[in-house]
Amino acid sequence: MPLTRRTRIVLRWLVLLCLLAVASGLLILGWGLALVGAGMERALAAAGSPRVFASPGVLRAGEAWTSEELQFFFAAHGLPPKPCSRPRPYEVCHTGNSFLLGPGLASGQTPVVVRVSGSGLELSQTNAGALREITLPPRLVALLPEKDTVQWPVALEQVSPGLINSVVDLEDRGFLSHPGLSLRGVLRATVANLTSGGVKQGGSTITQQVVKLLLLRPERRMSRKVLEAFLASLLEYRYSKRQILNAYLNHVYFGQDGGVSVVGVEAASRFYFGKPARFLSLHEAALLAGMIAAPNRFNPFVHPQAAKARRAQALSALQREGHVSGEEATEAQLGPLPTAPWPLRWEAAAHFLDLVKGKEVITTLDPVVQEAVRAGVGASLARLFAQKPALGEGSGDPLQVAVVVVGADGRILALQGSKQPKPGELNRALSAKRPIGSLVKPFLVARALEEGWNLEATLLDEPLAVPVGTQLWTPQNHDGRFRGAISVKEALVHSVNVPMVRLGLSLGLSQVTNTLRELGLSPPGTPAELLGAVEASPLEVARAFTTLLAGGRLLEPWAVEPGRHHRQVFAPEAVGQVRGALEEVVESGTAAGFASRCGRPLAGKTGTTDNRRDSWFVALRPKFLVVVWVGTDRNRETGLYGASGAGVVWQEIDRRLPRVYKEGPWP
Structure with a gap:
């Protein structure tokens, strides 16, 4: 039976509308992929804030040092010795005439003993032989702000496993398996938003957080949540979980240093603990992970009790997911909180910095x-x-x-x-x-x-x-x-x-x-x-x-x-x-x-x-x-x-x- 003229017109319009819909969808998809690609490429290629380092500290066997001089030496290099017998990573213990350097400070991951004797310094690795000399990592003299922000991007391999696990277990336990969206999180947030009559919760995954950090303005509207979900799916399609997590850890906000925003886990680790993120102890990693949700509310310098409670939640999440034992979680909960920030700009060298230009330089400055x-x-x-x-x-x-x-x-x-x-x-x-x-x-x-x-x-x-x-x-x-x-x-x-x-x-x-x-x-x-x-x-x-x-x-x-x-x-x-x-x-x-x-x-x-x-x-x-x-x-x-x-x-x-x-x- 031949189609009537009206039917042919309707079919033509339907075909045209379908083609327009497909074209629009492809354009939106292309736009989304381009937006996601540009944002991630900028994030992954970011050099961060200018970083200035002093010259590395060197100690040689046989040199004539006193115990007091060594204390001054380590303190000047940003490693003030503590009275203890088992140094944590990137820390120095002092007992009598001996100094124990924790993993990461010299000769790799093995602790080093520096002992003052009548014949000069004695240097050795624990459970190993004598050393001729040791070299300390160069002290960070300044992490200089740009646009009122300090940021120090690092590769995922330069972040401690404890911090990575803490962030995932506490912020997004299904991160490794979901496609960018968490159905459970979305349902929970939807109920909360309908009940309150506005957008109060986001139910965001780490992937969605990356979208918000890199691509979108901080607005609370339903249309924005839809766009966020769309871009998160594209982000998961185009990039690996490692790349997404790396971008998140390098761009998440961790509070203020005066009027300067501290962004990324490396800058935060230096600010709160005075050490690189790869050397964070379990209790330090759990504290940083817990601060992500509300850096000001869980600031250990201002709200130590709230920070300690939040750290306990992070340790509980680690234990729940099988990343630490109950004994390890209990021990970490007893770890000390930082009481004062480590300066991201060493004031003693403020005038030396007038000599320096560049994104990352090791200078001739001798901290001692x-x-x-x-x-x-x-x-x-x-x-x-x-x-x-x-x-x-x-x-x-x-x-x-x-x-x-x-x-x-x-x-x-x-x-x-x-x-x-x-x-x-x-x-x-x-x-x-x-x-x-x-x-x-x-x-x-x-x-x-x-x-x-x-x-x-x-x-x-x-x-x-x-x-x-x-x-x-x-x-x-x-x-x-x-x-x-x-x-x-x-x-x-x-x-x-x-x-x-x-x-x-x-x-x-x-x-x-x-x-x-x-x-x-x-x-x-x-x-x-x-x-x-x-x-x-x-x-x-x-x-x-x-x-x-x-x-x-x-x-x-x-x-x-x-x-x-x-x-x-x-x-x-x-x-x-x-x-x-x-x-x-x-x-x-x-x-x-x-x-x-x-x-x-x-x-x-x-x-x-x-x-x-x-x-x-x-x-x-x-x-x-x-x-x-x-x-x-x-x-x-x-x-x-x-x-x-x-x-x-x-x-x-x-x-x-x-x-x-x-x-x-x-x-």
């Missing part, structure tokens, strides 16, 4: 030296403020300090640019250029030795008038007296001004200017530069003094990549003689007594500018040099000489450094 600088500056200023209250905080222009420590190979080991290192504060170690005073004198002597002078040559210490334009410049000695004929060495050791001016004039002002420029300084080209009328930052001063540790070569101080362009400024023989004279500076010269109090080998040079506005001290040890500047931002008189100001700061820093750092032959 940096901590010695921080503590030494604080202690010395307390002494100076007690002696001179007018220089304290109430003065309106208090003393400030800048310190730079550079290794014999140019590595910047520590840096501090104020009395208290704080992010964003003026970094005087890098940017404050002040007259360097008598610090210029060793370089005059080094050049003179190359020009045929010797340390025993005679210089006249008598009144001197030097024409400068239409005027006469009459340099004076700091004590106002003249000594007659003295040697070059004596003039350097006791920092006598007038003979040094005569020495510089004999060399020729232009040659002195060129020498200072070779050192990276900016001399004015006037006779006053012979007495240090040269403005430089502490880091620039440190660069110039590297010549005295590097055989006359000028090294470019570096924090991440070593400098490659070294210039030979002085002959090694001249540098050796100058350094020998500077050893007498700390024996009997302007810093007399420093060597006897602080130990040898030690060389140094004091610097004081006009009216004692700037106090400088440069200390040379075989492995490093320290530059200290003390003054005020408004450049007022302090009444401090190089030894009584900057020298006091240096002594407080130096006495905190372990002996092994200060010993050894001159390079």
Whole structure:
């Protein structure tokens, strides 16, 4: 029977509508797959927040350490020793003269024993042989926020199994078997939402949570729940369970560090426990997993009882699913809660960070030296403020300090640019250029030795008038007296001004200017530069003094990549003689007594500018040099000489450094 015209029209429309429906469905499917793919690819490729690390800590068998020095060493590396006998992963126990390093700190997963003995350090693995040396993981100096968030993506293999199991068992026990949606969860949420008359529960699986974290806005509407379910199904279709779980663990929210959001299990593990996520103990993993539902409500620092109860729920879920025994769950429930966050930005190194750029870098920063600088500056200023209250905080222009420590190979080991290192504060170690005073004198002597002078040559210490334009410049000695004929060495050791001016004039002002420029300084080209009328930052001063540790070569101080362009400024023989004279500076010269109090080998040079506005001290040890500047931002008189100001700061820093750092032959 032939179809009527009306029937044919209806059929055509039905076919057209079917085709449109299929096309629309394919478009929606394609859009959904593209959206899911783009979101997951961004998540899996995310580099996270910039991460800055210190240099790894190294201990060698036979080195001379005391128990107190080792405690300082481990604490500076972010591993404060605890009085215990069985260290957990990534922890250090201390009993008597022995330190036990937990799994993950050295030599893999086997604990290591570090023992102080009369013959030096003894290093060994438990149930194994002796070790020649151990290397600690580099300390995290800063996890820098981006858009008020810190995040540290890691592979699933870098997360402890206890944390993975805790999250799955507590958040989504059917994760490994469902297709992205949980029927039980959906029914439970539907009943709750109908009863309340709004969207109160989501019944979300981990897959749905990933969709919400990566693809959707945080809205509570039924249409959004439908879209979430659709995208979750596509996510399960396109990606493996491991990839989905990895994305979830790297993007879930774990609370606040001040005004900064802590995102992902690695950042959370560092923030709450000070260790990588792969080394979390069972009780730590259960606590983190429990916090996911409500990070603020279960914050252990603010609500310890609620956090402990939530941890118990996570441990109960682990036991229910057979991932831990009842005994293990009970023991974990007794584990201590963290009482304070671990800093994601080490304040002591706040100014060192001004030297660093990059997403993930291991720097030259030595935590032991940096901590010695921080503590030494604080202690010395307390002494100076007690002696001179007018220089304290109430003065309106208090003393400030800048310190730079550079290794014999140019590595910047520590840096501090104020009395208290704080992010964003003026970094005087890098940017404050002040007259360097008598610090210029060793370089005059080094050049003179190359020009045929010797340390025993005679210089006249008598009144001197030097024409400068239409005027006469009459340099004076700091004590106002003249000594007659003295040697070059004596003039350097006791920092006598007038003979040094005569020495510089004999060399020729232009040659002195060129020498200072070779050192990276900016001399004015006037006779006053012979007495240090040269403005430089502490880091620039440190660069110039590297010549005295590097055989006359000028090294470019570096924090991440070593400098490659070294210039030979002085002959090694001249540098050796100058350094020998500077050893007498700390024996009997302007810093007399420093060597006897602080130990040898030690060389140094004091610097004081006009009216004692700037106090400088440069200390040379075989492995490093320290530059200290003390003054005020408004450049007022302090009444401090190089030894009584900057020298006091240096002594407080130096006495905190372990002996092994200060010993050894001159390079």
